[in-house]
Amino acid sequence: MRFTVRQSRLTRLVFVLSLAVFFALQMGCGPEAYQKPIQQFQDASTEVINTTREFLKNANTLEQNKVIDDLVFSKKPLSLPELDNTEIISQKEIKIRIDALDALAQYTSNLAQLAQGKTGSAVGDSTKKLSDSLKTLADDAGKLPATKATFLNNANFSGAAAAAANAIGAVAQLIVERKARRELEQSIVSNDVAVKALIKQISIDATGSYERQKSQLGAYGDQLFKDYDDERTKNPDPILLLGFARIIKSYRTQESQLSGANPAPAIDKMEKAHEALVYYVKSDKSPKTFAELVTAVQDFVSAAKPLGQAVQTLISAY
Amino acid sequence: MTLIEVVTMIGDDLTQIDTRLQTPGLSEADWQTLYALRKHLDDEQRDLVGESIIEGDAAYEALTTQLNTASTQLENDIGDLTKVASVIATVSQIASYVDQILKIVPV
Numbered sequence: 001m002r003f004t005v006r007q008s009r010l011t012r013l014v015f016v017l018s019l020a021v022f023f024a025l026q027m028g029c030g031p032e033a034y035q036k037p038i039q040q041f042q043d044a045s046t047e048v049i050n051t052t053r054e055f056l057k058n059a060n061t062l063e064q065n066k067v068i069d070d071l072v073f074s075k076k077p078l079s080l081p082e083l084d085n086t087e088i089i090s091q092k093e094i095k096i097r098i099d100a101l102d103a104l105a106q107y108t109s110n111l112a113q114l115a116q117g118k119t120g121s122a123v124g125d126s127t128k129k130l131s132d133s134l135k136t137l138a139d140d141a142g143k144l145p146a147t148k149a150t151f152l153n154n155a156n157f158s159g160a161a162a163a164a165a166n167a168i169g170a171v172a173q174l175i176v177e178r179k180a181r182r183e184l185e186q187s188i189v190s191n192d193v194a195v196k197a198l199i200k201q202i203s204i205d206a207t208g209s210y211e212r213q214k215s216q217l218g219a220y221g222d223q224l225f226k227d228y229d230d231e232r233t234k235n236p237d238p239i240l241l242l243g244f245a246r247i248i249k250s251y252r253t254q255e256s257q258l259s260g261a262n263p264a265p266a267i268d269k270m271e272k273a274h275e276a277l278v279y280y281v282k283s284d285k286s287p288k289t290f291a292e293l294v295t296a297v298q299d300f301v302s303a304a305k306p307l308g309q310a311v312q313t314l315i316s317a318y
Numbered sequence: 319m320t321l322i323e324v325v326t327m328i329g330d331d332l333t334q335i336d337t338r339l340q341t342p343g344l345s346e347a348d349w350q351t352l353y354a355l356r357k358h359l360d361d362e363q364r365d366l367v368g369e370s371i372i373e374g375d376a377a378y379e380a381l382t383t384q385l386n387t388a389s390t391q392l393e394n395d396i397g398d399l400t401k402v403a404s405v406i407a408t409v410s411q412i413a414s415y416v417d418q419i420l421k422i423v424p425v
Contacts, residue, residue: 150368151364151367151368152368153368153370155370156370204322207322207325207326208325208367208368211325211326211328211329211363211367212363212364212367214329214332214333215329215332215360215363215364218332218333218335218336219336219357219360221336221340222336222340222353222356225339225340226339226349229342
């Protein structure tokens with residue numbers, strides 16, 4: 001009998017403790033806890049956007065440096081205005097991609113607000129503007145001439161941006177019309193394929209840029225090695241050799257920083273964080289799904305954090 | 319294999335070639351031959367990165383498999399100075415596969 005009473009008390013104690021743990025965990029993913037990963041996502045997005053802009057610009061710097069080397073080696077006159085026109089990625093192509101990345105980051109932030117139950121007209125209007133903005137970017141990309149000078153596929157980008165604009169527009173419409181939560185969540189999930197495809201396309205463009213810059217830099221290193229080797233096997237001028245040493249050191253710094261400055265892996269992590277948020281939006285908002293979201297955001301933050309320093313070191317190595 | 323994966327694979331091949339070209343030991347003739355092939359492969363990579371390819375295409379898939387095998391061969395031989403002729407032949411083969419991939423790009 002005494003044993004049964006004790007067992008009953010123990011059962012109640014376990015039940016009360018379980019409830020306490022449950023509510024503590026629920027509080028752990030309440031609005032305040034939720035703000036931190038969202039703020040981290042926004043900060044990491046800003047870092048990735050800024051780095052991507054500088055990284056894409058660097059492709060032009062490398063190209064212009066190559067032209068300078070070729071002109072100097074062939075003892076031809078240097079024309080600085082002509083050099084400025086040497087672009088393998090136009091300013092317009094860079095801006096379109098950066099603005100799209102910015103719109104995608106803002107869309108993810110809007111989804112975060114929806115997940116907190118904020119379905120007011122401000123979120124709806126903001127999401128509608130993002131859709132319109134992406135539509136304009138898609139049109140602009142579609143109008144860019146297909147030239148041999150660029151290695152970017154503007155037609156692919158335009159198609160992906162137009163699809164994402166339609167997808168986000170469909171979600172915005174439901175928010176503005178204040179549709180039922182379940183219907184809105186279903187729309188966010190079903191439209192997300194197009195949103196992720198655009199993030200992927202920007203990552204592909206960044207990877208393409210990285211591979212081209214790596215190859216340009218490698219060719220420069222080959223020529224540098226050859227020139228140095230030719231000089232040292234003649235009757236070398238020590239001053240000239242010291243000049244080579246300075247250039248080789250700069251080359252090695254650029255080579256070591258280029259990979260670290262490549263934003264593509266961080267953009268892939270941004271896509272994963274976005275995906276985790278979409279999953280969280282439609283989930284039961286349990287501590288488990290919240291923890292998965294936090295992990296995905298942390299991975300994104302870790303990938304984004306070193307980019308700024310790496311790209312600055314890369315640029316300053318010239 | 320996606321197109322960007324092919325571009326990255328070519329990039330890895332170029333890095334292998336650069337390491338060889340930037341290490342003493344090659345004769346002048348071999349250096350010049352390898353450098354010329356490197357330049358050709360570089361041009362092909364630049365053309366390929368801006369293209370669209372139907373990735374499920376059987377001919378494309380077969381070529382990427384052959385490219386992958388040749389890239390592995392290059393990685394195995396590139397550090398061995400007794401295999402320079404083989405390395406040059408492999409890089410030519412890689413360039414040929416990439417050329418064939420470029421030819422199946424839809425217009």
